[in-house]
Amino acid sequence: MFTQTNRSIPAYLLMALSLTYFLTSCSSEQRSSKRKEEKITVIQTDPNKKTPETQSKAQQWQIKDGMVRIPGGTFVMGGKTDQASADEFPKHQKEIQPFWMDQHEVTNRQFQEFVEATGYVTTAERAIDWEEIKKQLPPGTPKPAEEMLQPGSMVFFATDGPVPMDNPSRWWKWVIGANWKHPMGPDSDLEGKMDHPVVHVSYEDANAYAEWAGKRLPTEAEWEWAAMGGKDDPVYPWGNEPAKNASDKANFWQGLFPFQDRGEDGFTGTAPLMTYPPNGYGLYDMAGNVWEWCEDWYHVQAYSYEISGKERPQMSLDPDEPMIPKRVVRGGSFLCNDSYCSGYRVSRRMKTSEDSGLSHTGFRCVRDVKK
Template sequence: MTMPAPRLYLFIGLIGTFQACSPNRSANIDHTGMVRIPAGQYAMGADGQQGRPDEYPKHQVQVDSFWMDATEVTNAQFARFVKATGYVTTAERKPDWEELRKQLPPGTPHPDEKLLVASSLVFKSPSQAVSLTDYSQWWQWVAGANWRHPDGPGSSIVSKDNYPVVQVSWDDAQAYATWAGKRLPTEAEWEWAGRGGRTNALYPWGNEPVEAGTPKANSWQGHFPDQNTRWDGFYGAAPVKSFAPNGYGLYDMAGNVWEWCADWYGADYYQTQESINPKGPAQPYDPQDPTVPKRVQRGGSFLCNDSYCSSYRSSARMKASPDTGLSHTGFRCVQ
């Protein structure tokens, strides 16, 4: 599944870049709402036949013990951070053209000023079946879309305190983690935690297909992207803890919303990855968008479906530029 690279696709709009902010670090650090993940060694990478090229080769990795948020960071938690610091998210800022042009081909013309407005990417289901090779059929830039208004003006997070915060960039997630006295997980930590102690299983719950038995994760059922049967009870994001936790007591490690990791994304990183507490490549590289540096995302989302994106698999990787906000992207922290 390929996600939009906003700095390159100016024909559908633009997104703002992070501007430096120095939020205050939380004075009290504790492990409330967190789960202790044991140290261990595991085979990192694709299981079964659904793996994408960047999930190979499968290789041994060792990680130290750490604490991880049991759930994705919620709207209520993020609101406390914003209230305490006055932080303004990427999607709420006007794009900085001088920053954007650094990652565009030389000679790219200055866009119309009316495009340079605070905005973010929103999923819009088409009314009929469309080609799965053109994600602009279901992703749209919407002015005024941000964490308070995930689907744009008129949408709201009122009465959704326990839903995962979305429309947050990597920079926003990093700022929150710093304030909370935490950090974003490495990709290796995330996969180790997501597997929940299972060895070589496709999913956090084992190998049973996502739509077999009882609902196990918030994903897309039916025909993507135009028809969702809501068999699992949800069309978009679900409140955290709506499904059973994995073996470590972590919720929504498959589906619901994508989660930012600390690492830069490297398509061929697994070919040279260190084996003890790996922290990602020193330099990012995505051959699909070679001029755009990207960070790793994990866990899949409510838009994942086997016909297009089976990324509720434990080994599945995704990537996006650090200034990207989407209506199905959030995060959780570790210590």
């Protein structure tokens, strides 16, 4: 079974302690120079094959226990547009074996069943260990006030108007008592949100749930392949239609961030599962709603290793914060917008400290196909 460790400082709390930090899950995009596009080769069955109207979704997509069977195949992984960041290159071929994937993100209802069955206490519900904090801070950093070390998490709050985009602490706040049961703080609850994705879960929390459920977290290659939905080199899970015209296809930010979300997609926060159309594999919310944890360590040069034939580094490397271990998150969230964070692109890589949970981060699980 899983074990629970003492909590170290989340990278987002470093920001709350007035240390230099740029929120990776909503950072400004690095515009890459134009690169020669590579032809994509996809080996798979045709997901667009017409089926009788009477055929059920379960027949169109092989679904079992809330999971969809994702076919194996070969594709070229990496950036597809001039929005791509440097860490989405070099593009490289990946072979994927068939696997099962949760049809939707893990919900509050599902996570509550796990907690009730196991007594699990999430990272955000544990006090922060100052001795662990010091390992990630410059020598001589003073210990913060005790109240800053109480259980809590980072919560998004819209600003009152336009603000400079160089300091995410203007819209992200450390809230004591915020956790998966109280997503906006101790006075909030899950009423009416049991079928919304669970948030404020760390990588450790997601892994613990996956182990309990007899599953695992996806690799980022599996995630990207599944997000493509069988389409030929799509920019987004729904295809290539610009995000500005896709408010009926995913839950993301329409308006001026971080103060005006027009809610054209029907929501200004998380949305219930299966609200928007599925992709070609029958997967919901592979774009927007909440960021999703992946199994892989985030390494800025991971793709360079893979294209050279070397094994992907089993360690984290983020040049901006090399002392903080980070994992990959994928898919974007309800806070993403093309003006600053095109996280809903299928190739978009993001990174988050593995002991952090936020009000826009969740997960879904996968399971290997038995041979």
